Amino acid sequence: MRLKYYFASDNTAGIIPEAWDALADANQGFAAAYGEDEWTAKASDMVREVFETDCDVYFVFTGTAANSLSLAGICRPQHKIICHRQSHIATAECGGPGFFSGGTGMEVLDGDAGKIQPDDINRVLQQPFDFHYQIHKAVSITQSTEMGTVYTVGEINAIGKLADENDLHFHMDGARFANAVAALGVTPKEITWQAGVDVLSFGATKLALPVGEVIVFFDKSLSEEFGHRCKQAGHVASKMRFVAAPWIGLLENDAWLKHARHANRCAALLATGLEQFAGAELLAPVESNAVFVNLPEAVHRSMRERGWMYHIVSGATGARLMCSWDTTGEHIEQFIADLESAFSD
Numbered sequence: 001m002r003l004k005y006y007f008a009s010d011n012t013a014g015i016i017p018e019a020w021d022a023l024a025d026a027n028q029g030f031a032a033a034y035g036e037d038e039w040t041a042k043a044s045d046m047v048r049e050v051f052e053t054d055c056d057v058y059f060v061f062t063g064t065a066a067n068s069l070s071l072a073g074i075c076r077p078q079h080k081i082i083c084h085r086q087s088h089i090a091t092a093e094c095g096g097p098g099f100f101s102g103g104t105g106m107e108v109l110d111g112d113a114g115k116i117q118p119d120d121i122n123r124v125l126q127q128p129f130d131f132h133y134q135i136h137k138a139v140s141i142t143q144s145t146e147m148g149t150v151y152t153v154g155e156i157n158a159i160g161k162l163a164d165e166n167d168l169h170f171h172m173d174g175a176r177f178a179n180a181v182a183a184l185g186v187t188p189k190e191i192t193w194q195a196g197v198d199v200l201s202f203g204a205t206k207l208a209l210p211v212g213e214v215i216v217f218f219d220k221s222l223s224e225e226f227g228h229r230c231k232q233a234g235h236v237a238s239k240m241r242f243v244a245a246p247w248i249g250l251l252e253n254d255a256w257l258k259h260a261r262h263a264n265r266c267a268a269l270l271a272t273g274l275e276q277f278a279g280a281e282l283l284a285p286v287e288s289n290a291v292f293v294n295l296p297e298a299v300h301r302s303m304r305e306r307g308w309m310y311h312i313v314s315g316a317t318g319a320r321l322m323c324s325w326d327t328t329g330e331h332i333e334q335f336i337a338d339l340e341s342a343f344s345d
C-alpha cells in the first residue's frame with residue numbers, strides 16, 4: 001500500500017514550479033560565493049520590496065536556525081523570551097535559541113488557540129523579580145500559529161505596543177507567514193514592522209521551497225555582527241545563489257501568496273468535509289492551512305490501515321491535518337470518503 005502523506009505536514013509537499021525554474025535559472029556557470037552573487041542580491045531586494053522598507057536580510061538553511069539565531073542575536077544569557085507554551089521555539093527546536101544565545105531562557109504562557117494575550121504578558125512583566133531571575137528581553141509570537149490560527153492586525157499591534165513600552169524586542173516566527181498574510185488579506189508590513197515587529201523569521205520551506213529561510217531585521221540596529229553569528233553557526237551557504245534563487249521564483253508575481261491562498265482554501269474545504277461527521281470535533285478555528293480535529297481512536301487506526309499518514313498532536317486522538325500548495329480537491333475527497341468508511345467500520 002502506498003502511504004498517503006498529503007495531510008501529514010506542509011513539508012511533505014514538493015517544490016513549487018516557480019522556485020524550481022528559478023533554481024535552474026541560477027545554474028549558469030560561475031558566480032561569486034557566500035552571497036556575493038546577483039541572485040542573492042536580487043532576492044534580498046525583493047524581500048525589501050515585499051515589506052516596503054529597508055531591512056536587513058539573511059538566508060539560512062532552516063526555520064530552527066532562523067529562530068534560534070535571530071533570537072540569540074537579540075538576547076543575552078541573562079535574558080528570557082516570552083512566548084506561547086506550544087511555540088515551536090519552546091517545544092521543537094531542541095533548545096536552539098538557548099544554545100545559540102549561551103543561555104537565554106523562556107517564559108512560556110498559555111493562551112487559547114495558540115495565541116498569547118497582552119494581559120498575560122503584562123502579568124509576568126509586573127511580577128517583582130530581582131537578580132535571581134532572568135530579565136524579560138523579547139516577546140515572540142508565531143504567525144500563523146502552531147494551532148493554525150492567525151493573529152489579527154489589532155492583536156499584533158497590541159503586543160507591539162506592550163513590547164515598545166517595556167523595552168522588549170518583538171520577534172515573529174513566520175514559518176507560515178504567507179498563510180497568515182493570505183488569510184488576513186493585508187500587506188506584509190501591516191503585520192510586521194508597522195505593528196512593532198523588530199525581527200521576522202520568514203519561512204517558505206513549508207510553503208513552497210526545497211530549503212532556505214530568511215531572517216528579516218526591520219530594526220537594523222539589532223543586526224550588528226549578525227553575519228558573523230550566521231557563519232559561526234554554519235548557516236552561510238558557500239553556493240548561496242541556490243538558497244536565494246528559489247526565493248526569486250517564490251516572490252515574483254506574488255506566487256507565494258497564490259500558493260498560500262490555495263493551501264488555506266484546501267484547509268477550509270477539508271474542515272467543511274469533516275463537519276458532516278458527528279464524531280469529528282474541530283479543536284481550533286480553521287484560519288490558515290491547518291485543521292485540528294479530534295477523531296475516535298478506532299477511526300485513526302482505520303485511517304492508518306488505509307495508508308493515511310498524519311500526526312496526532314493533542315492527547316491520544318487530536319490530529320493535525322496540514323494542507324499545502326500541492327493539495328488537491330481529490331486528496332480531500334479521498335480523505336473524506338475513507339473517513340466515511342472508517343466511521344462505519
Ligand SMILES: *Cc1c(COP(=O)(O)O)cnc(C)c1O
Pocket residue numbers: 062063064065067088089142145146173175176205206
Ligand atoms: C516548521 C516550523 C519551524 C521551522 O522548522 P525547521 O524544521 O527547522 O525548518 C519554525 N516554526 C514553526 C511554527 C514551524 O512549524
